Amino acid sequence: MSTLHTVNKSSFTNRALESCILICRSSDGILLLEDGVFSALKSAPNATALEALNQQGIHIYALLNDVKARALEYKIAAHIQLISYDEFVSLTVNFNRVQSWY
Amino acid sequence: MIVPVMIFSINVQSPPSSQASYSAYQFCRALLRQGHNLHRVFFYQDGIYNATNLAAPPQDELDLYSEWQKLSKEHSVELVVCIAAALKRGLLNQEESIRYNKAGHNLAEGFTLGGLGQLIEAAAVSDRLITFGN
Numbered sequence: 549m550s551t552l553h554t555v556n557k558s559s560f561t562n563r564a565l566e567s568c569i570l571i572c573r574s575s576d577g578i579l580l581l582e583d584g585v586f587s588a589l590k591s592a593p594n595a596t597a598l599e600a601l602n603q604q605g606i607h608i609y610a611l612l613n614d615v616k617a618r619a620l621e622y623k624i625a626a627h628i629q630l631i632s633y634d635e636f637v638s639l640t641v642n643f644n645r646v647q648s649w650y
Numbered sequence: 651m652i653v654p655v656m657i658f659s660i661n662v663q664s665p666p667s668s669q670a671s672y673s674a675y676q677f678c679r680a681l682l683r684q685g686h687n688l689h690r691v692f693f694y695q696d697g698i699y700n701a702t703n704l705a706a707p708p709q710d711e712l713d714l715y716s717e718w719q720k721l722s723k724e725h726s727v728e729l730v731v732c733i734a735a736a737l738k739r740g741l742l743n744q745e746e747s748i749r750y751n752k753a754g755h756n757l758a759e760g761f762t763l764g765g766l767g768q769l770i771e772a773a774a775v776s777d778r779l780i781t782f783g784n
Contacts, residue, residue, distance in 0.1 A: 556670060556784070582669045613676075614669075633680035640778050641656055641686075650670065650783040 550575040552643035556650050558586035559593045564649040569597050574604055577643060579636065580628075581611040588615065588624040595625060602627040611636060657687045659772035662697035664784035666714045671700055674782035675717055682725055690728040690772045691718070693761075696784075698736045701729070703758035719760040730764040731757065 553576060559565040565587050568578060578601070580588050587594055588610040602608050612630040615621055624630075631639070640646050658681050664670035678688055693700055700718055707713050722729050736757070737746060743763055747755035757763065773779045 556673070582673060633676050634684060636677065637681045637684055637686070638653070640658075640780060641653065646778065646780050648781040648783060650664075 549644045550577070552577050552579060552639050552646045554579045554581060554646060554648045555584040555587065556580075556582035556648075558583040560586055565594050566597075568647075568649045569594060569601065572601060572606060574606065577607045577609065577639065579609045579611065579631075579639065581614050581636075583614075585610045585614045585618060585620060585624075588628045589620065590623065590625050599625060599627055609635075609639065653684070655686055656777040657689050657775065659689045659776040659779045660691045661769060661772075661779060661781040661783075662691060662693045662700060663695045664782060665696040665699040666705070667699075668784040670782045670784045671697065671714060672712065674780075675714060675721070677780065677782070678721060678727070682721075688725060688727045689776050690730055690768065691722075692764075692769045692772055693729070693731045693735075694766075694769065695732075695735055696739075698731050698739055698741050701731045701736070701758050701761040702741055702756050704756045715758060719758060722760045729761045730768050731761050732769070733763040733765060736763055 553568045555565045555568055557564045598608050608628045609631045610628050612632055660674055660678055662671055662674045682688055705715055721727055741757060742752055742755045743757040744755045
């Protein structure tokens with residue numbers, strides 16, 4: 549059973565992503581949205597942990613709309629995939645369930 | 651690849667002033683665009699503020715209140731508001747305003763008051779229940 553974790557808080561100001569990373573398993577994925585996209589920055593507090601998860605095969609996504617709205621397009625870590633709302637819906641179909649962290 | 655058609659329900663726990671409510675709305679639009687079914691949007695906790703008909707947002711801001719109503723009309727989506735969360739925040743329909751002897755009622759057209767059972771039912775009959783909170 550796979551879980552898509554969505555995180556809408558920035559790791560600069562909130563520990564939701566840290567909690568999420570602690571229980572994230574190998575078949576899971578993480579989607580950063582709203583202020584959560586700040587966690588996709590190379591300089592974000594959990595950047596190393598996210599990259600380590602990615603190397604274990606956990607895909608990390610960020611919602612393109614929210615990345616663009618904050619002008620972060622060219623500043624996010626290379627391993628993070630930018631996705632649209634349509635792709636967000638597809639992810640929720642492809643994973644067995646969704647856990648929202650906020 | 652064939653994409654299976656799924657039944658979704660959405661749980662909105664954030665007020666319209668937070669981005670999470672707009673995210674929920676955009677997610678609803680996207681899933682309907684892809685041909686999935688939207689069984690119910692359940693407004694819980696501060697999410698109930700999405701259902702007031704007394705808000706008058708400024709012209710240069712999105713009128714999310716009307717957008718929910720349009721969504722419901724266009725796709726026959728049930729918009730259910732938690733009755734306990736609504737009453738304690740001053741959101742009433744006509745029936746409740748009479749029951750509690752209040753001066754008026756402000757539940758917008760297209761929304762209905764319901765119990766938490768309707769959130770549980772939504773979880774039971776839907777393939778996916780997605781929560782948007784703040």
